[in-house]
Amino acid sequence: xxxxxxxxxxxxxxxxxxxxxxxxxxxxxGRINLIGEHTDYNGGYVLPVALEIGxxxxxxxxxxxxxxxxxxxxxxxxQADLDHLTDFLQxxxxxxxxxxxxxxxxxxxxxxxxxxxxxxxxxxxxxxxxSAAIELVTATALNRLNRLQIPPLRLAExxxxxxxxxxxxxxxxxxxxxxxxxxxxxxxxxxxxxxxFQAVPLHLGDYRLxxxxxxxxxxxxxxxxxxxxxxxxxxxxxxxxxxxxxANLAAITPRQFAATGAVLQDSLLFRRARHVISENAxxxxxxxxxxxGDLVSFGLLLNASHxxxxxxxxxxxxxxxxxxxTAQNIPGVLGARMTGAGFGGCTINxxxxxxxxxxxxxxxxxxxxxxxxxxxxxxxxSADGAHEIDRALL
Ligand code: GLA
Numbered sequence: 001x002x003x004x005x006x007x008x009x010x011x012x013x014x015x016x017x018x019x020x021x022x023x024x025x026x027x028x029x030g031r032i033n034l035i036g037e038h039t040d041y042n043g044g045y046v047l048p049v050a051l052e053i054g055x056x057x058x059x060x061x062x063x064x065x066x067x068x069x070x071x072x073x074x075x076x077x078x079q080a081d082l083d084h085l086t087d088f089l090q091x092x093x094x095x096x097x098x099x100x101x102x103x104x105x106x107x108x109x110x111x112x113x114x115x116x117x118x119x120x121x122x123x124x125x126x127x128x129x130x131s132a133a134i135e136l137v138t139a140t141a142l143n144r145l146n147r148l149q150i151p152p153l154r155l156a157e158x159x160x161x162x163x164x165x166x167x168x169x170x171x172x173x174x175x176x177x178x179x180x181x182x183x184x185x186x187x188x189x190x191x192x193x194x195x196x197f198q199a200v201p202l203h204l205g206d207y208r209l210x211x212x213x214x215x216x217x218x219x220x221x222x223x224x225x226x227x228x229x230x231x232x233x234x235x236x237x238x239x240x241x242x243x244x245x246x247a248n249l250a251a252i253t254p255r256q257f258a259a260t261g262a263v264l265q266d267s268l269l270f271r272r273a274r275h276v277i278s279e280n281a282x283x284x285x286x287x288x289x290x291x292x293g294d295l296v297s298f299g300l301l302l303n304a305s306h307x308x309x310x311x312x313x314x315x316x317x318x319x320x321x322x323x324x325x326t327a328q329n330i331p332g333v334l335g336a337r338m339t340g341a342g343f344g345g346c347t348i349n350x351x352x353x354x355x356x357x358x359x360x361x362x363x364x365x366x367x368x369x370x371x372x373x374x375x376x377x378x379x380x381x382s383a384d385g386a387h388e389i390d391r392a393l394l
Contacts, residue, residue, distance in 0.1 A: 004056065004119065005389070008072070012058045012117040015070045015077055022060050024144070028137035028386035029054035030122030031129045031178035032211060032339045032348050034187050034290075035305050036283035038313055040172025042232050042276045043193035044250030045283035048174055049202065049209075050182020052381040053122040055133035056389075059141040062113035067101060069094050071118040082111055089166050096131050099166040100138040103158050109148050116141065123376070126213050127338075127345020131167075132175035135159040140180075140386040152385060153195065156180035170226050182385035189287045193248060200287050202382060207295055207334065208353040209380035211346050212327070212363065215373050216319035218344035225341055228272065228313065235273040238263050249273055250280040275312035279305060299335025299350050303328050306337035306347075315342030319371055323347045326366045330359060348380065 005025060012023065029050035036046035062068075067085075070077040071093065080088040085102040089095050097116065105111060116138070124130045139155040142148070150158070156176040163171050173192055181188060186199040202209075236249050242260040246252045252260075257277045264270040282301045289298040306324045310316040316324070320338040327336035327349045334350040351359055360377050367375050 004121070005058075008056060008058050008117060008119050011070075011072060011119075012060075012115070015117060016060070016068060016115040018060070023058050024060070024141070024391065025389040026057045026059065026137050026141045026144075026386065027054055027389055028057075028133045028135075028140060028179045029182050029383045030133050031175060031182065032209070032346070032380055033174060033178075034209075034339075034348065035286045035301060035337070036174075036279060037305060037309055037339070037342070038228060038232075038315070039250055039276055039280050039283065040174040040190075040192040041170070041229055042236075042250045042280075043248030044191075044276065044280035045287075046172075046174045046190050046192060047187045047200070047283055047287055048178035048182075048190070049187045049380065049382050050178050050184075050385055051122065051128065052383040053128070053378065054120070054179070054383070055122065055130065055137040056119045057137045057141050058117045059145060060115045061145050062115060064113045066113040067098070068113075068115045069097055069118070070116070071120070073120065073124070082113060095167060096134045096163075097138045099162040100135055100159060101142060102166060103162040104139070104142055104148070107158065109142075109146065109150075111142060111146050114142075114145055123213060123378075125218055126215075127218065127340030127342070128211070129175040129179065129340065131163070132159065132179040135162065136176060136179035136386040140388070144388060152180040153177075155386075169222050170229050178385070180385045182383060184382050184384050186382065187287075187290065189283070193250070200290055202290070203293050204295065204350075205293070206353055207350055208356060210349045210351060210356060210359070211339075211378040211380050212323050212349060213346045213376040213378070214319040214323055214344060214367075215376060216317070216344040216371070218341075224315070224343055228315065231269060231272045232276060235264055235269040238269065239273065249276045252277050254278060254281050271312040271314075275308045278308055278312075295334050295350065299333075302335030302337040302348070302350065309338060309342060313342075317343060319344065319367075319373070320347060322367055322370050323363065323375060326363055327351075327359070330362055333359065
């Protein structure tokens with residue numbers, strides 16, 4: 001990491017000039033979600049793990065009202081005026097960062113200008129929440145530089161609102177929560193209806209979690225995601241005729257659904273609701289299995305989650321199905337499923353550490369034959385949520 005920061009520092013000074021005085025360093029993680037997909041905006045449970053890969057940021061305050069942004073992966077720096085941020089929210093790059101500054105100001109926070117240099121180690125647009133990492137690293141830096149003293153959980157909520165209001169994805173809270181509150185060597189069992197959470201130790205023994213990137217561009221993510229959300233709202237409204245006390249889909253138990261689901265004559269809405277309700281129950285079973293060290297049961301729940309996302313929620317697609325189903329059939333693999341919103345992106349796979357190389361070779365061969373693409377692999381090493389990095393490392 002020291003080397004990454006050194007390269008970033010050289011690029012920062014090359015882009016913005018000056019010397020290293022006053023530059024501070026921040027990190028926010030990407031995430032995988034172990035299980036509990038598309039449950040967050042339905043008030044349900046999720047089980048994300050914050051990753052060691054994420055977004056690094058070097059930040060230096062300025063005396064004026066300018067925000068200058070640069071990124072190791074984007075050719076052009078961007079300069080925005082803190083008094084006219086909405087003019088810049090449509091820029092092809094930088095909108096996540098500026099949306100954070102904008103929402104902080106909308107809360108009445110007084111911000112001073114600064115120079116911000118980003119470097120992402122989490123792959124972009126791959127379903128590992130690079131956007132939430134960028135949002136939370138920005139929010140954490142602005143919070144510290146401006147001495148705003150906003151607690152991390154509140155920063156996560158503000159970032160989620162910024163994404164809904166200014167970026168246009170009607171996302172739930174999971175990604176921003178994981179980026180803000182992650183805990184190394186733990187998953188976070190979060191109930192999204194009231195943000196109560198508990199850290200679940202990741203006791204994997206000789207097993208490892210491996211991330212596989214389909215390298216398949218996520219198509220229509222924004223519109224299909226928002227459409228799923230609307231379908232859930234429509235299903236809830238119909239179910240509430242039979243269950244008026246249900247505040248959200250996740251508040252409905254599988255047993256209640258078995259008794260009342262027939263009101264959803266529209267089979268599409270029935271399947272959407274069945275996914276959410278069954279997935280929510282699977283999260284609690286999975287957290288219990290993980291806590292008990294029962295990785296076999298945990299793996300079976302991962303497989304069941306993928307099936308439900310494929311057949312009932314219809315967010316997987318051929319590339320993710322090929323990766324998950326091929327992995328599930330490799331001897332020794334305990335479970336595999338897509339993670340994140342879907343429509344492309346990544347799978348997570350639970351397998352013996354000793355089999356990783358053979359697994360990668362086998363999966364790559366099958367995937368390349370079926371899709372013409374090669375997958376990428378990353379270890380799912382866990383990390384803490386967004387934080388400032390000791391300056392001594394610079
Ligand atoms: C995206 C969203 C999250 C969540 C997942 C699906 O990552 O940002 O809020 O809805 O999809 O579980």
